[in-house]
Structure formats: C-alpha cells, structure tokens
Amino acid sequence: MGTNLTTPVWFMRQAGRSLPEYRATKGTTNILDAIAEPELAAKITMQPVERYGVDAAVLYSDIIVPVNSIGFGIEIEAGIGPVTKSPYRSERDLTRLEGFDPFVSTPYVLETIRLLKSRLEVPLIGFAGAPFTVASYLIEGRPTRTFEATKAMMYGDGETFKRLMERLSEITYLSLKGQIEAGVDAVQIFDSWVGNLSVYEYANFVAPHVRYVVERVKELNVPIIHFGTNTTHLLGEFAKIPTDGVSLENRSSIPEAIEILGSDRAIQGNLDPILCLTNEQVMIDGAKRVLLESRAAKRYVFNLGHGVLPSTDPIMLEKLVKFVHENGPELRS
C-alpha cells in the first residue's frame, strides 16, 4: 500500500510548447539559444510551476546540450529535432566528443540552476539523455524511426559503437554531476528511443553503459530516475540497474511493473498523455485508474507516460494536478 502522505505530481515536458506563456517568452529564439540564457531558461522552468502548482520544476534544457556545447556540430531544427550534417561514422569522430566539462562547456546550465534554487519552493529535477538515445542522433544524423545506421554499427562494427557509448556515458555522467553540484535535487535519464531495441540488443549493447552512469551518479547521493518510451518489454533489464525510480510509459501495467522492478523502487507515471487531448471525464477516469493501480508502490509520483503533447490545453493539466492533489492520497490508501 502507498505510504506517501501526499501524491506529488509533475509532467515530463511540462515547460514548453503547450504553454502560451512559453511561446510568448521564447518567441522565435532557437531552443539551444534559449537554454544558453540563464534568466530566460529559469523563467521558462518556473512557468509550469506557477501555472499548475506541480510539485517539481524540471530544468529547461535538452539532451543534446552537452554534445552541442563541445562542438560536435549538432543543432535542433524547429519541427524536426536534432540534426547533424556529419554523423558519427568511425572512431575518428570521437575527437569531436572531447573535453566536456560542465563548468566550462555549459556554465549557463549551472547558472540557470543556481538562479532557480534561489527562487523555487519546490525541488528541481535535472536530466540528461542516456547514451543510446544521444548516440542514435549522432549516428543517424537526424530523428529516425528505423535506427538503420545505428543497428548497422551496433552489430557490424561493435567496437566503434562501444567506444561512442563509453564516451557518451562519460559525458552523461559529467553533465549530471555538474547539475547536481549546482543544486538539482534529483535527476532523470531519458532514454527516449531505446524502446525500439529488442531485449537482446538492450542487454548486450546498452545496459552496461546505463549501469555505469547510474552507479557513478549514485555516489553523489541524489535520486536518479530512469525513463524511456515504449520500454515495457525492457523493464526486466531496467530492474537490474540500481536506479531509485522508474518512470513508466503509458502502455505498462503498474502492478506488473512493480512485480518486475520491486516495491522498493519509486514508481512514476504513467497516464497516457493522449487522454489529456480528449475530454476531462476521460482524462480524470484515466488518472483515477493510474492512482488505484499505484497502490502497490510504496513511493509513487504522478506523471504522464511520456511528455506533454504540444497540442495539450493547459486547462486540462491544471484540472489534472488539482485532481491528483485532492484525490491521490485517498485513492492510493
């Protein structure tokens, strides 16, 4: 049975395109430029906290910020996502991934965190992309649905793939370490695309690197949460990695996930964000189901099964936060 006295709630991508105040604040500034301006990034980070009364702020940043900052040559194209003209092809490209130091490479991220810590009354969550997801952008050169080049390298040139994963694991760790030293209260690693891999591929080509990052971050004594969309089939592998919490995608059954992950791990998620596009009744019924299912988790944080969709009406999320705050403890008891 749940033991939270309250049910905390936050949303992945709670800051961003679904908020009119975000669109007004950011205007046409490129996202990477907005992230590099601490006052602007701090303001954007606080917007959903002020509007929704969520129980955590999520640093306004992007998973490609570290590799962008050291000059790999990757940008974010509006409407597309991360794009590079020279994808990672061989170990020679490792020279383009050298020298990441959060204090030198991304001082603006740390400054944003310091600004936020002096202003926020709720915890601040930092994050980084997990090595596979970042690797897939570097190898494919742009968002993909097939991961053809990534799989060709993974299977056909395993050493080159492994060297890239090792380098990105180090960068991921250093990025999280910098954020933690600057003051974030928890971190989440986003392995957004890893759900496209099979259990075999995850266990053999990815899991050791995620484990490395998690084990090193745990030495820093802040909670680390693990998330990837489309990963219900990988929960057995996620269970072997010593994270503090797992954020469940919307297709998972919470009771089944707890059986796999163990009841000592915090569970987060997993309301289908699509339901926030339908109507209030459907969304609230869904939230009720999630809260009832979460009873088997000792610690539970309400969240969506993936990020807020850009077309979501903020009024729906306001209602959702209110519902969870008012009904969470009772439904979970």
Next chain:
Amino acid sequence: MGTNLTTPVWFMRQAGRSLPEYRATKGTTNILDAIAEPELAAKITMQPVERYGVDAAVLYSDIIVPVNSIGFGIEIEAGIGPVTKSPYRSERDLTRLEGFDPFVSTPYVLETIRLLKSRLEVPLIGFAGAPFTVASYLIEGRPTRTFEATKAMMYGDGETFKRLMERLSEITYLSLKGQIEAGVDAVQIFDSWVGNLSVYEYANFVAPHVRYVVERVKELNVPIIHFGTNTTHLLGEFAKIPTDGVSLENRSSIPEAIEILGSDRAIQGNLDPILCLTNEQVMIDGAKRVLLESRAAKRYVFNLGHGVLPSTDPIMLEKLVKFVHENGPELRS
C-alpha cells in the same frame, strides 16, 4: 527442442515494393485496383515464391479491402495509406458497414485464390486486418501515430466503439471464411497498430473481439496466426486467445515469448527487418540468433519481425532464404 524436419520460411510483405518485378507489373495502378484483378493479383502473389523459394505464398490483398468493398468510402493513397474523408463518428456510420459478403462484395479475392491454388506448389496464406487496426483507420480517417480520436471514442463513448468493433469482427470473420472456403491453407490476422495500446486497453476494449474472430475461424479447421508490431507487452493477453500460432515482432525474446505463449503454439518471426538493410554478415548473424533462440518452440516458422521494408535489396532476402533452408534444421536441433 524443435521438431520440424525443415525450417519453413516466408516474409510478411514478401510481395510488394521491394521487388522490381512487382513495380514493373503493378506500374501506377492503385493497389486496390490491382487487388481487384485476379490475374494480376495472382501474378504478384507468385513473384516472391518464384524468386526466393519461400515456403508459402501470401495472398496479395490489403486489410481495408472488405470495408472498401461495401462502400465505406476508404481508399489507399500512395505514400500515405488508408484515408477516408468521412471517418466513423457515431453509430449512424454503421450503415456504411452493412452487407459484407465475400462472395458478393469481393468475388475477385476468391477468384485470385482459386487461380493460385491451381498454380502454386506451396501453401497459400490468406489474411485480414484485426478489428482494432481497421477501426483505427475508420475513426482517425488516416494513418496516425497518436490514436487520439480512437482513444477518445474507446474511453468516452464506449458503446459506439464497441458496436464498431463488433461489426468489424463480423466482417473480419466473414472475409477469412470466404478465403478459407476458396482454398487458403492458413490465415493470419494483422493487428498492426494494437501495440500502441496498454495492457489494460487491450484486455478491455480489444481482446474480446479478437477472441470472437479466432474462435469462429477455428471452427473452419485451418491454422490461424496472430500478429501485431510492437506487441511484446501484450503477449500475456495474446496467450489467452486460442490461436494456432503467434508471429513475434522483432523486439521479443523468443524464449520469453514461448514461456508466455506455451510451447504448443507455433512461433513465427522475429528477425528485425532493419538487419536486411545493413549487410549480409549482420543479417545472417541475426538469423542464426533467431534460429538458435527458436529451439524451445516445437513448431517454428522463420519470418521477419514485421513486413519487408520497401528499400530492402531482394538479393539479401534470397540469401536469407538460402541460409535458413540450409542451416535451420541443424541450428534448431
């Protein structure tokens, strides 16, 4: 341990855009028009059997053929997929889904089957779309990645959704029955998009309808195979439906799937079709892994984890068939 003396192999979407002889034969004819010409459809069906020496032919058809044939008003737009200008919105739209009789509505499909049965030396596999996947096209009006309208109806207007699923289940059954009476040796139901649903959604809104179709088809005494992409998390639900075989998507682990599905069910799949785009060594290594993993299945049919990708080089598939035929029995023993 496997008991097949040979390892049969066929590919989902083995006929189609990846074959130059298909592109030459079909030309610019719309796919629905090509399907409606028995001589043409029979020729296309036989092309991959002749080229690859696969152990089954797959009827050249499409899952929207039945609903198109009774005038729902759905077409296939090249490069997009099934599109309708008037999506299914209320029970009144059920009048657009009346009167399907395979012998009257799609006599050309049955004629194609009869032509093929007189020409083929290998079994012929018929198929139909499962109710959810067809419903999603009718409700959304076009291919979607979010299934927003479908989920809104499923949760918000359950009765309307259920009536549609019941009607489509009847159509699916009748379509399969017609194909079986015309001579197909086995059938496969394609629930292509159901992997986007959660376990809860599948169990509550979809499974009873699939079960209805499967139970009725089983009275006709031909094997029925069940397939959907992205469905590893749903295998526990698939296990409850009395199919003769399950075709596994590429992310599944075959041994884990057998544990869930039982060793009496035939297993099909699950080589990642992306590997056929990489290089021969990577593809053959993948095939070897799949064959070794399949040893726990009594009956196993080699196939891909989803359809042949249009950019696949047919020479790769020729090599794959040869490899499976030459090495399957030994690797599985």
